Amino acid sequence: MQTFHELEQTQSVIATILRNSLQTNRINHAYIFTGDYEPLLLEAAQLFAKSLFCERRDQIEPCQVCRSCRRMDSGNLVDYYQIEPDGATIKKEQIQQLMHDLSLRGLEGDRQIYVVTQSHKMTPQAANSLLKFFEEPGAGKVAILITNQPQLLLPTIRSRGQLLSFRPADRLLIGQVLSEKTGRDNELTQLAARVYPKIEDAEQALVEDWFVNARVSVVQLMEELANRPADLPLFVQEKWMSQFKNRQDARIGLELVTCFFEDVLHLKLNPSWETITYANSRPLLEQMGGKSQTTITRWLQAVLAAVKRIEANVNPQLTVERLMFDLQKG
Ligand SMILES: [Zn+2]
Structure with a gap:
C-alpha cells in the first residue's frame, strides 16, 4: 500500500x-x-x-x-x-x-x-x-x-x-495472500480464510494435512447428502467423527459445510456466480442446486444452528447427529 x-x-x-x-x-x-x-x-x-x-x-x-x-x-x-x-x-x-x-x-x-x-x-x-x-x-x-x-x-x-x-480485511484478498505464502491451492486458502477468524490460525492450518483432509470429508459428506442421504448417520460414525474429534475441529467442520451450502445457494440464484469457494466441486454444487430454494435454505439454517450449539458447549457428536437428521429431512 x-x-x-x-x-x-x-x-x-x-x-x-x-x-x-x-x-x-x-x-x-x-x-x-x-x-x-x-x-x-x-x-x-x-x-x-x-x-x-x-x-x-x-x-x-x-x-x-x-x-x-x-x-x-x-x-x-x-x-x-x-x-x-x-x-x-x-x-x-x-x-x-x-x-x-x-x-x-x-x-x-x-x-x-x-x-x-x-x-x-x-x-x-x-x-x-x-x-x-x-x-x-x-x-x-x-x-x-x-x-x-x-x-x-x-x-x-x-x-x-x-x-x-480497522474493518475486517477482505477474506478474498487474504485467501490470495495465503495462497502465495503457503503454496496451497486457491480453493483451500479461501476456505481457511473464511473459517478461521485469525489469519495466523488459517496459515497454520494450511501447512497441516488435517485441513486438506477436512475439505475432503466435507465434500464426501455433501456427496452422501446428494446421493445417499439414508447413509448419512453411518458416514458420520465411520468417517466424520474421526476427522473432527474435538469441539474446535467440529466447529471448523461445520463452518466448512456452511461455506458449501452458501455456494449451492449462490449458484442456484445466479448460475454465472463467479466467486464460489468450492470451485473444484462445481458439478456437485450444481447437482445440489437442483433442490428447491426452500430445501437449500433449510440446510443452511440447520448447519448454522449446529455451529451455534457447538459454541454453546453442546456435545459435538450429538450436535452432528442431530444435524444429519435435519439434513435428511431436507
Ligand atoms: Zn517524500
Whole structure:
C-alpha cells in the first residue's frame, strides 16, 4: 500500500482520521491500530510514517521520491523504529533498548516514529516500561502499537493511545495472500480464510494435512447428502467423527459445510456466480442446486444452528447427529 488513496478503498474511516491528523498537523503521541489482519495494519502504519517523514508531501500523500520516502521504502530511515516479538513475547529489554535509541534524539529531523507489532505480546514489565515513556513522551515522538487483540493490552496503555479499529480485511484478498505464502491451492486458502477468524490460525492450518483432509470429508459428506442421504448417520460414525474429534475441529467442520451450502445457494440464484469457494466441486454444487430454494435454505439454517450449539458447549457428536437428521429431512 503506497498511498492513502489505496487505504481509503477498504478503510475509509481510518483514512479520513489519519488524513485529518496530517492536514491539521495534530499528531497524537500514541496510536493503537487494531484489526484482524496485522500485515494490513503494519502497511497502514508505515504509510502514515512515510507521510509524516516526507520532505515534499503533497497534501497527505507521500511524494515517493524524496530522500525520506526512498529511505522509508528501503528500510533505512534512521528515525523510524519497528520492533516485534523476540520469540513468544516482547521483552522489557527490547522496550528499554528502544527507549534508549529514541533518547538519542531525532538523528535527521525533529520526528521519531516507533511501531510495535503484535503489541499484545508485550510482557507486563515491557508494557510498564512503555507506559512510563507514554507519560513523558517528549516532542516529536509518535508510537504506533499494532495488535489484533487489543483486549490483551494493559488498560492504562489502551487509554493513552488513540484507538483506530480497522474493518475486517477482505477474506478474498487474504485467501490470495495465503495462497502465495503457503503454496496451497486457491480453493483451500479461501476456505481457511473464511473459517478461521485469525489469519495466523488459517496459515497454520494450511501447512497441516488435517485441513486438506477436512475439505475432503466435507465434500464426501455433501456427496452422501446428494446421493445417499439414508447413509448419512453411518458416514458420520465411520468417517466424520474421526476427522473432527474435538469441539474446535467440529466447529471448523461445520463452518466448512456452511461455506458449501452458501455456494449451492449462490449458484442456484445466479448460475454465472463467479466467486464460489468450492470451485473444484462445481458439478456437485450444481447437482445440489437442483433442490428447491426452500430445501437449500433449510440446510443452511440447520448447519448454522449446529455451529451455534457447538459454541454453546453442546456435545459435538450429538450436535452432528442431530444435524444429519435435519439434513435428511431436507
Ligand atoms: Zn517524500
